[in-house]
Amino acid sequence: MRTSPLNIPEFAVLGHPNEGKSSVVSTLAEDDQIRVSPVPGETTVSRTYTVEIDKKKIIRFVDTPGFQAPRQTLAWFRAQGDSEKILEHFIATFHDDPFFADECELMAPVARGAGIIYVVNGARPVRDDDIAEMEILRLTGRPRMAIINSKQMDKDYTREWKLEFRKYFNSIRVFNSNTADFKERIRMLESLKSIDQEWEDSLSKVILAFKGEWKKRNRLACAYITLALEKSLGFSVSERLSLTSDPVRARERLNLSFQKGVRGIEQEMFTQIKSLFKHNLYDYPLPDYSLLQHDLFAKQTWELLGLTQKQLAAAGAVLGGTMGLVMDTAAGGLTFGVFTAIGGLLGAGSAIWSGKKIAQKTGQTLQLGGDRLQVGPNENLQFLYVLMDRALIYYAHMMNRAHGRRDLTSLGSDPKAGNSKMGISAALSPGQRNICTRFFKSVSGKRIIKGKKAIPEFAVLVESLLEKIANQEI
Ligand SMILES: Nc1nc2c(ncn2[C@@H]2O[C@H](COP(=O)(O)OP(=O)(O)OP(=O)(O)O)[C@@H](O)[C@H]2O)c(=O)[nH]1
Ligand SMILES: [Mg+2]
Structure with a gap:
């Protein structure tokens, strides 16, 4: 040969x-x-x-x-x-x-x-x-x-x-x-x-190597997605308060920085998936209908995912930038009076906690020395499904994109490009939804599940979904 x-x-x-x-x-x-x-x-x-x-x-x-x-x-x-x-x-x-x-x-x-x-x-x-x-x-x-x-x-x-x-x-x-x-x-x-028969053996090895590599990529994509979701769902930002702090401004600032933080985590995961599939050169535009064309915090994104009116209403605080604040009165509530006097400004879903409670809730160490306001972790379960759908859709685009393709126009109605209007999560079975809920509770600090079984369980679910997407079964 x-x-x-x-x-x-x-x-x-x-x-x-x-x-x-x-x-x-x-x-x-x-x-x-x-x-x-x-x-x-x-x-x-x-x-x-x-x-x-x-x-x-x-x-x-x-x-x-x-x-x-x-x-x-x-x-x-x-x-x-x-x-x-x-x-x-x-x-x-x-x-x-x-x-x-x-x-x-x-x-x-x-x-x-x-x-x-x-x-x-x-x-x-x-x-x-x-x-x-x-x-x-x-x-x-x-x-x-x-x-x-x-x-x-x-x-x-x-x-x-x-x-x-x-x-x-x-x-x-x-x-x-x-x-x-x-x-x-x-x-x-x-x-x-x-x-040529003489090439049979060496090409069979090449095919095996390709298939193995593909499995490896799917496993890595699954790890990137699970980790990014874990980070986003546990994400929070906080700000130290003083007697002169303007609570409305503080809330706006915190909401913006919360959104920026989560967007950053999502973007990092997208970049990891993109380079996993060796798409280095181009920033391919995604199709008009794609969820990913819209900002993570745009109402349209959530609507396109098929959320019911009730679910949308529940998610309203996240989307409208009025997500509840948590006030930490660790230092004795010096600013507490000011904030309650203004009343109502903290917005629906806000809460006032003692430092101890926040520490339990978020699993974070508290900085002492002043009262703090905190936004996040997001308490809405739909947030998990939105993040998950966007990750799966992005994966579908990257794994299907042929490297020889150079036009920068959108993918049109390419049936293989993950173009479903409804998110993949909408089709999950009740059992799969339970896995998601357990994962959500575990990583958003709502419940500490012993042995953190919820995370590997969720990773297995994500991997099976990635495989289905790769095999065009969903
Ligand atoms: N729509 C579409 N365009 C293609 C396809 N394959 C190649 N093209 C386009 O056709 C043009 C030529 O493609 P190349 O791959 O550079 O062709 P080539 O045979 O290497 O050309 P030379 O190096 O000049 O001999 C480019 O504009 C490609 O984007 C295809 O499958 N579909
Ligand atoms: Mg050429």
């Missing part, structure tokens, strides 16, 4: 200019830094992208420039007759000839043993140049597969391409570089196995 210098399977992605070769490599190698452009001729030199899993190199894909002179190249190939070293011979003959510069560049990886993945845009008809390219590839005698990467959905010449491909290739697949998800990539690798 001929493999790359690292003794791992290697495939060169070849084709006409601008058909989507770099996009295909980008998606297969999960590398969003590869240059993709609407202008033909973007790729001028062959470049190898190695996929590493657990720091081990497992497969390589080579991005190449498009054919520039297929008919002249074919004429030369035909004139040689059958020759095992035809590629080496071609490169040796034309390496200094600018006319065949791109042909030499794209053939080099194949000459050193790479298998061929030939890419065409299935949204256009087959032309003579394509037939010449396919014939050249046939004459190389190398294992080869053809893929149809349709750049527009409204035009479809797939049938025509397939008819031609059958004459020249060992395997054919429709593979869309802009929409292919993890499962599609696995199916692609399975097909590659069939183009």
Whole structure:
């Protein structure tokens, strides 16, 4: 078997200019830094992208420039007759000839043993140049597969391409570089196995490694989500009071900083998930209908999640920025009189606690030396479901997003993009809801559950939901 210098399977992605070769490599190698452009001729030199899993190199894909002179190249190939070293011979003959510069560049990886993945845009008809390219590839005698990467959905010449491909290739697949998800990539690798029996074993290992990596990512995503929820639900901010403090202002400040804090925790978790799925370069806009387009504390976010009127009313204090304050009179309530005299200003749900009670409630150590106002932890269970739904929707976007996709327009009505208007949590069973409630009570400081069983129990639930999303079962 001929493999790359690292003794791992290697495939060169070849084709006409601008058909989507770099996009295909980008998606297969999960590398969003590869240059993709609407202008033909973007790729001028062959470049190898190695996929590493657990720091081990497992497969390589080579991005190449498009054919520039297929008919002249074919004429030369035909004139040689059958020759095992035809590629080496071609490169040796034309390496200094600018006319065949791109042909030499794209053939080099194949000459050193790479298998061929030939890419065409299935949204256009087959032309003579394509037939010449396919014939050249046939004459190389190398294992080869053809893929149809349709750049527009409204035009479809797939049938025509397939008819031609059958004459020249060992395997054919429709593979869309802009929409292919993890499962599609696995199916692609399975097909590659069939183009040369000698690759079966090494590609089976690659597939196993990919599947293992996927499981690992799901586990990590679950850990990031659970931890972020735990932090957000236990989050609170407080402010020391003086006799001159303005309670209205203090409440506004605290609410803003509470919201900022929770948004920050959510954003950090989003960033972790994004880089887990190797989306480094772009800040992809999310679809208009996505919950994530709206601020976490916007009423619309909560409405879109399908909260009932009653639940919305209960959540009103959180959304309206009038979430109850807790007043801590640890230092003897010096400011207490001022605040009660103003009366009502603390808002619904406010409470006055002795320092001891707050400490029990939040599990936090109190700073002594003055009265304090505190906002949070949020006592509304719906808050958990809103945070959880947003996390799951974000995960669905990131895990489904193909790395070859470069348009910055929204994902439209992509059915795989986690576009459900109702949050996933709305469909939880009563048993699953119980797990959520126990988790909520445990992390928001409402009840200390022995052994903290509630957190791992919740993590298991999140992981099962992530798996369902990945398998498109929800
Ligand atoms: N809508 C859509 N556009 C695609 C798809 N694949 C590629 N494109 C677009 O087509 C253009 C060319 O894609 P590239 O991947 O750069 O094509 P290439 O074959 O590498 O081109 P050269 O390097 O110039 O030979 C870019 O604007 C891509 O975003 C696809 O599956 N769907
Ligand atoms: Mg390119």
